[in-house]
Structure formats: structure tokens, C-alpha cells
Amino acid sequence: MKLSDIGEFGLIEQIKKLVHQPNPELLVGIDDDAAAIKISDHQILLLSTDALVEGIHFDLSYFSFYQLGWRAMAVNLSDIAAMGGRPKFALVSLGLPPHLSVESVIEFYRGLKTLGDEFQTQIIGGDTTRSPDRVFISVAIVGEVAAEKLTRRSGAKIGDAIFVTGNLGGAAAGLKVLKSGDIRLKEKFLVVAEKHLSSRPRVHEAQFLVEHFPIHAMIDISDGLASEVNHICRLGGVGAMIFENQIPIAAETGKVAKHFKEHALEYALYGGEDFELLFTAPAEIKKELPKKFYQKFGMPCSQIGLIRDASEGIKLEHADGSVSPLTRKGYDHFK
Amino acid sequence: MKLSDIGEFGLIEQIKKLVHQPNPELLVGIDDDAAAIKISDHQILLLSTDALVEGIHFDLSYFSFYQLGWRAMAVNLSDIAAMGGRPKFALVSLGLPPHLSVESVIEFYRGLKTLGDEFQTQIIGGDTTRSPDRVFISVAIVGEVAAEKLTRRSGAKIGDAIFVTGNLGGAAAGLKVLKSGDIRLKEKFLVVAEKHLSSRPRVHEAQFLVEHFPIHAMIDISDGLASEVNHICRLGGVGAMIFENQIPIAAETGKVAKHFKEHALEYALYGGEDFELLFTAPAEIKKELPKKFYQKFGMPCSQIGLIRDASEGIKLEHADGSVSPLTRKGYDHFK
Numbered sequence: 001m002k003l004s005d006i007g008e009f010g011l012i013e014q015i016k017k018l019v020h021q022p023n024p025e026l027l028v029g030i031d032d033d034a035a036a037i038k039i040s041d042h043q044i045l046l047l048s049t050d051a052l053v054e055g056i057h058f059d060l061s062y063f064s065f066y067q068l069g070w071r072a073m074a075v076n077l078s079d080i081a082a083m084g085g086r087p088k089f090a091l092v093s094l095g096l097p098p099h100l101s102v103e104s105v106i107e108f109y110r111g112l113k114t115l116g117d118e119f120q121t122q123i124i125g126g127d128t129t130r131s132p133d134r135v136f137i138s139v140a141i142v143g144e145v146a147a148e149k150l151t152r153r154s155g156a157k158i159g160d161a162i163f164v165t166g167n168l169g170g171a172a173a174g175l176k177v178l179k180s181g182d183i184r185l186k187e188k189f190l191v192v193a194e195k196h197l198s199s200r201p202r203v204h205e206a207q208f209l210v211e212h213f214p215i216h217a218m219i220d221i222s223d224g225l226a227s228e229v230n231h232i233c234r235l236g237g238v239g240a241m242i243f244e245n246q247i248p249i250a251a252e253t254g255k256v257a258k259h260f261k262e263h264a265l266e267y268a269l270y271g272g273e274d275f276e277l278l279f280t281a282p283a284e285i286k287k288e289l290p291k292k293f294y295q296k297f298g299m300p301c302s303q304i305g306l307i308r309d310a311s312e313g314i315k316l317e318h319a320d321g322s323v324s325p326l327t328r329k330g331y332d333h334f335k
Numbered sequence: 336m337k338l339s340d341i342g343e344f345g346l347i348e349q350i351k352k353l354v355h356q357p358n359p360e361l362l363v364g365i366d367d368d369a370a371a372i373k374i375s376d377h378q379i380l381l382l383s384t385d386a387l388v389e390g391i392h393f394d395l396s397y398f399s400f401y402q403l404g405w406r407a408m409a410v411n412l413s414d415i416a417a418m419g420g421r422p423k424f425a426l427v428s429l430g431l432p433p434h435l436s437v438e439s440v441i442e443f444y445r446g447l448k449t450l451g452d453e454f455q456t457q458i459i460g461g462d463t464t465r466s467p468d469r470v471f472i473s474v475a476i477v478g479e480v481a482a483e484k485l486t487r488r489s490g491a492k493i494g495d496a497i498f499v500t501g502n503l504g505g506a507a508a509g510l511k512v513l514k515s516g517d518i519r520l521k522e523k524f525l526v527v528a529e530k531h532l533s534s535r536p537r538v539h540e541a542q543f544l545v546e547h548f549p550i551h552a553m554i555d556i557s558d559g560l561a562s563e564v565n566h567i568c569r570l571g572g573v574g575a576m577i578f579e580n581q582i583p584i585a586a587e588t589g590k591v592a593k594h595f596k597e598h599a600l601e602y603a604l605y606g607g608e609d610f611e612l613l614f615t616a617p618a619e620i621k622k623e624l625p626k627k628f629y630q631k632f633g634m635p636c637s638q639i640g641l642i643r644d645a646s647e648g649i650k651l652e653h654a655d656g657s658v659s660p661l662t663r664k665g666y667d668h669f670k
Contacts, residue, residue, distance in 0.1 A: 001436060001437045001438070002433065002434060002435065002436055002437065003431060003432075003433050003434075003435050003436070003437060003440065004433040004434070005437070006437055008463060010437075010569055011437060011463060012463060013462070014437065015441075015461075015463070016443060017442075018441065018444050018445065018448060019444065019448055019457070019458040019459075021457060023457060025423075026424075026457065026459055027552040028502065029459050029580070030458075030459065030460055030461070033462040034460065035459040037424065037459070037477075039374060040375075045380070045460065045477075047426060047428075047475075048422065048426070048460060049426040049428045049460065049461055049462050049473070049475060050428075050462050051429070051430060051462045051464050051471075051473065052464075053430050053465065053466050053467075056464060056465050056466070056467065057464070089370070089372065089382065091363075091370070091382060091383070091384040091475055092384075093384045093385075093386040093428070093475070094386070095386060095388050095471055096338060096668075096669070097338075098337065098338050098339040098496060098668075098669045099337060099339070100336055100337065100338050101336060101338070102336045102337065102338060102340070102341055102345075102346060102349065103336070105338065105346060106349060106350075106353065109353050109354065110353065113353060113354055114367060119440055122354070122356060122361065123354040124354075124356060124361055124364050124365065124370040124372070125364065125365055125369065125370040125382060125384065126350075126384055127384050127385050127386045127473070128346060128347060128364070128668065129351075129386050129387075129388055129391060129392070129468075129668050130342060130388065130389050130391050130668040130669060131391070131471070132388075132390055132391065132469070133468060134466075134467070134468070134469075134470070136386075136388070136430055136466070136471045136473075138384070138386065138428035138462070138471075138473035138475075140382075140384055140426055140428070140473075142372075142380075142382060158376065162343055201619035230544035236365060239426055243458070271633055289388075302515075331462050333431075333433075333463065333465040334431070334433045334465060335433075
């Protein structure tokens with residue numbers, strides 16, 4: 001059987017079964033944004049790794065090396081944020097074609113370091129090797145979190161309100177614009193293009209949330225809302241209803257979709273790399289939380305749905321009141 | 336300027352300058368086998384990452400996926416060993432062509448896990464992505480070490496005896512045999528072929544050494560003896576004299592060299608991937624240490640030289656008594 005037959009998630013299930021073993025130190029394993037290891041009664045170490053492959057995750061025709069370093073750091077910081085943690089250290093593993101310029105690689109590290117510095121995350125090691133044809137990047141990140149702040153994907157409770165930070169679909173719209181290769185389009189839709197190229201991990205936002213509210217489950221949105229809602233429900237053993245007309249989509253994302261004769265909702269549900277946070281919390285704070293979040297960050301935090309019993313499935317209520325199953329259609333690396 | 340102009344070590348120097356910043360928690364940064372982070376007065380966290388690229392570090396014509404997983408774990412365990420530490424957790428980042436079979440990937444994980452289990456090292460996370468043409472592997476490893484056992488590359492003192500565990504040059508000889516594609520040659524020289532394919536990280540040996548002897552500096556031999564002696568000397572601000580006729584080379588390695596009309600000494604000095612330990616300790620234990628090491632492991636630990644003042648340079652005394660500089664000629668990824 002080929003990888004393309006079982007897909008990314010089928011493969012991960014098989015790997016999980018193989019490597020699973022009970023370990024009292026290991027609080028969270030493969031099934032979350034980061035692994036969590038107990039190092040004392042109060043402190044937990046968070047560890048995660050994310051890879052970026054040229055031609056799959058990025059294209060050097062529209063990513064500068066600086067932006068690429070930024071992105072490689074952002075995706076990893078975002079994993080620590082989604083656990084409620086504080087990032088601290090990064091290791092950078094690189095495969096580089098030897099014809100690359102030294103300046104490009106230094107620019108890449110400047111991007112990594114600029115975003116890392118902003119979140120007090122230091123590059124402390126790595127490995128630099130030759131790769132014959134493509135740039136390959138793998139960053140491993142180390143963070144920490146107080147035991148009572150650790151937030152897993154699996155904690156959703158029936159009746160919880162479901163929230164997202166910021167707006168969705170912007171990165172997918174930006175990718176559309178960048179891939180068009182049309183410079184005037186890029187200038188016209190600069191905000192979404194930038195959203196794709198210079199996404200900001202929600203580290204401070206996640207810390208604010210876990211410090212001030214009883215967050216039950218959290219995940220970062222890297223594969224589109226539909227995929228992440230499905231993860232939260234599967235791991236929590238619950239269902240969900242998402243309300244289409246409450247999904248926050250920026251006006252410019254709508255304009256891009258219109259330009260390409262597509263639907264902005266599709267970008268939000270199935271597009272990747274927004275790196276916003278999806279989380280659940282008791283419904284009684286559904287008014288207070290968005291208000292305080294906005295006061296602090298000047299950015300929306302929107303309730304988009306409710307956690308329901310697993311028997312009710314994972315569904316999307318459309319603007320016209322009709323309901324359909326919300327299936328995962330995010331990117332599968334092998335399909 | 337291209338990477339191929341400044342080479343791997345030139346690039347690392349530039350990266351080091353860029354990312355360096357003083358941090359009281361960071362005891363050891365980029366200049367060693369692993370980074371070391373203080374987590375309490377007694378405990379230190381060790382972190383390292385090593386990448387393997389198809390066509391550069393390995394070739395699937397002679398590496399099975401099981402052996403490849405084993406190797407990916409071994410090189411990382413070896414980094415923790417070289418710091419005097421105990422490995423604990425691993426994260427596995429993979430780029431995989433979608434035409435690969437699921438069975439191959441599971442075999443790869445079986446290799447990782449079998450060696451990991453032997454050293455109580457658990458796979459706790461990772462990232463699996465598509466790579467269009469080549470297998471790309473990056474493993475990040477987490478270990479721990481008691482503060483008083485942490486062994487850096489930089490601790491060599493003038494007058495120290497220089498030791499190596501096991502025999503050198505075997506992995507390079509094995510690679511020669513494997514690359515020849517000659518199955519009868521592989522059967523004839525099975526021990527060295529196995530040395531290349533199934534190298535054993537010296538984790539237990541390193542722990543025995545740091546527990547029983549005052550080890551001043553330690554490094555694992557991944558790029559050939561000459562390169563590692565140069566690292567130890569540069570970082571310790573010292574010189575060294577290595578005695579050619581004390582370098583331990585297994586008889587079979589000599590036979591392979593003879594078959595290929597090459598010199599086994601060259602394999603030991605400049606060949607890679609032996610994953611033995613090179614370390615320095617006070618000269619007064621030069622008899623006791625190899626004896627106790629042999630009693631414990633049934634494997635040689637040989638004194639191969641002495642640490643000298645930096646002004647005396649880094650030199651090799653040949654069998655005929657003549658002396659020449661011992662320059663680094665190990666593999667450079669970009670030259």
C-alpha cells in the first residue's frame with residue numbers, strides 16, 4: 001500500500017499505534033500541537049517540530065528567505081501557543097542546495113531570529129546539511145507551561161462555546177494572490193498577501209486566554225477551520241455545530257474570493273495557514289471573553305459555534321438555516 | 336558568495352554570530368554535540384537535532400528503511416552520549432515521496448523505535464510531510480544530565496591523555512563495501528558493512544566514563560578522527576599530538592582498505608560515521624581507564640595521544656617517528 005492510498009492521517013494513526021507506550025512523565029504525546037513532559041509538579045516542558053519543504057509548503061518565487069525564516073519560526077511558535085505555553089528555544093535543521101548564496105541563508109536566519117526575539121525564543125542549535133535540489137527546513141521548538149495552564153486539543157465539553165481569534169481565510173486568499181504572479185494584484189491585496197507571508201503566531205493571545213478564562217480545548221488553525229474542528233471533536237469525543245454567518249472573514253478576503261470567482265467561506269473552512277487559535281470555553285463567558293480580548297488586542301475573538309453531544313455529529317449551519325456535515329477537506333500531504 | 340565558497344563550517348560561524356545572545360539558562364549553545372539548558376540547580380536538559388538526506392547521507396540501494404530508522408536514532412543518541420547525558424525523548428520530522436509504501440515508513444519507525452527502546456528513548460511527536468523527490472529525515476532529541484556530569488567539547492587541559500572508544504575507520508570501510516554494490520564483497524566483509532548500517536551509539540559507555548572518571552572534554556566521532564581532534568583543540572584553546580600507531584583499527588578494516596588499494600588510517604582519520612567517543616582525561620588514569628572500560632564492555636578504549644599547548648599545534652606522529660600537521664579533511668556539506 002502506498003502513502004497516497006492511506007493519506008497523511010492514516011499514516012499518523014499507524015505511527016501512533018507503533019510508538020505508543022505508557023509513560024507517567026509524558027502528559028501529551030503525538031495527538032496534539034506539541035508533546036508535553038512533566039519536569040516537576042508545577043512545570044511542563046512542551047516540544048514540537050514542523051517541517052517546510054520547498055515546492056510543497058512554499059515557493060521561492062514569492063517567499064523571500066527572510067519571510068521563509070519568519071514562517072518557519074511562526075508555525076512552531078504557534079504550536080506552543082496552542083498548548084497555552086511560552087516558547088523558549090528553537091533548533092533549526094536545514095537541507096540546502098550548495099548553489100545557494102550565503103546571504104540567502106543569513107537572511108533566512110534573520111527572519112527566524114527577528115520573530116524569535118519578539119517572543120523571547122532563542123535559536124540554540126541545529127544541523128546544516130546539503131540537499132541536492134530543494135530547501136528543506138525542520139524547526140524543533142521547546143516551550144514551557146505551568147501545569148494548570150496546559151491546554152489540550154481534547155478538553156472540549158458539551159455545551160462549550162467555540163471561539164476563533166482574528167479572521168479566517170486570509171492566508172488562503174493571500175496564497176491565491178501570490179500564486180497568480182500578478183504584481184498589481186499583490187499590491188491591490190497587500191494585506192492578505194502579507195497575512196500569508198508574515199503570519200503572526202498568537203502566543204500572547206493564547207497566554208492571555210489561559211490566564212484569564214477557563215479554556216477547555218485549544219488548537220491552532222493550520223489546515224483550515226473544518227479540519228481543526230474535526231480534530232477537537234474527535235479527540236474530545238464530542239460533536240459541534242458551527243454557524244456559517246459567525247465565521248469571521250475580513251472584507252479583503254471576500255474581495256479576493258470575488259476576484260477569483262471563488263467563495264471566501266471555502267478559504268476559511270478549507271484553506272490553511274491562518275495560524276489563528278480555535279478554542280472552547282464555557283458558554284457563560286461568550287460575551288465577556290470577546291469583549292476583554294478586543295480591549296486587550298484590538299482584534300476580534302468570535303464565537304462561531306457550540307460543542308454538542310457526539311451523537312449530533314459535526315455540522316455547519318448555513319446562512320439560510322440549512323445544516324450539512326462539516327467534513328475535513330484540509331490539505332493531505334500524501335493524497 | 337555561494338555556500339560552496341565558504342563551506343559548512345564557514346556558514347556555521349556566521350550563523351553562530353547572528354544568533355548568539357547571552358542567556359544564563361543556556362549553558363552550552365551551538366558549539367557542541369547538543370545544547371544544554373539549566374532547568375534546576377542539579378538538572379540540565381540536552382537538546383540536539385540531526386538531519387539525514389537521501390543521496391547525501393544514505394542511499395536506499397544499500398540502506399533498508401529499518402536500518403535508516405536505526406541510523407537516524409543512532410546519530411541523535413550519540414549526540415546526547417557525547418555530553419555525558421541520558422537520552423529520553425525524540426521528535427521525528429519526515430519528508431516522504433507519496434509513492435513510498437506504507438510498509439517502508441512503518442519499517443523506518445520500527446528501526447527508530449527498536450534502538451530508541453534499547454536506550455529508554457521514546458518517540459513523542461513529529462511532522463510528516465510530502466517531499467517530491469527524496470526522503471528527508473530530521474530527528475530532534477531531548478536528554479538530561481546531572482550538572483556535575485555535563486561534558487563539553489571545550490574542556491581539554493594541557494597534559495590530558497586523549498582516548499577513543501572502540502575501533503575507528505570501520506564505518507568508512509563499510510561504506511566502501513556497500514557502495515561497491517558487490518554482494519560477495521559485502522558477505523566477505525560483513526562486520527564492517529554492519530558497522531556502517533547498524534552503528535551503536537555509545538550511550539552506556541559515555542555514562543560509565545562520566546560516572547567513574549574525571550572526563551575533561553568529549554565529542555562523538557561523526558566526521559573522522561582528524562576533524563573531531565581539531566574541534567576539541569579549537570574549542571579548548573589547546574594543541575594535540577596524536578600517535579598514528581596507537582589509533583585502534585580493526586583487522587577487517589585493514590583488509591577492506593587493502594582490497595581497495597587504500598589506507599585504513601585514512602578511513603580512521605577522515606572517514607565518517609564511526610560514532611565512537613573521543614575524550615580527554617588526566618594522564619594519570621591512562622592505564623586504569625582502558626582496563627576498567629574493557630572489563631565493563633569487552634571493548635577497547637585506547638589512548639591515542641596527548642593534549643599539548645596550543646603553540647605546539649595539532650599534530651600526528653607517524654609510525655616512523657616523523658611528525659606532520661593533523662588537518663581537518665572531514666566531509667564538508669557545501670564544498
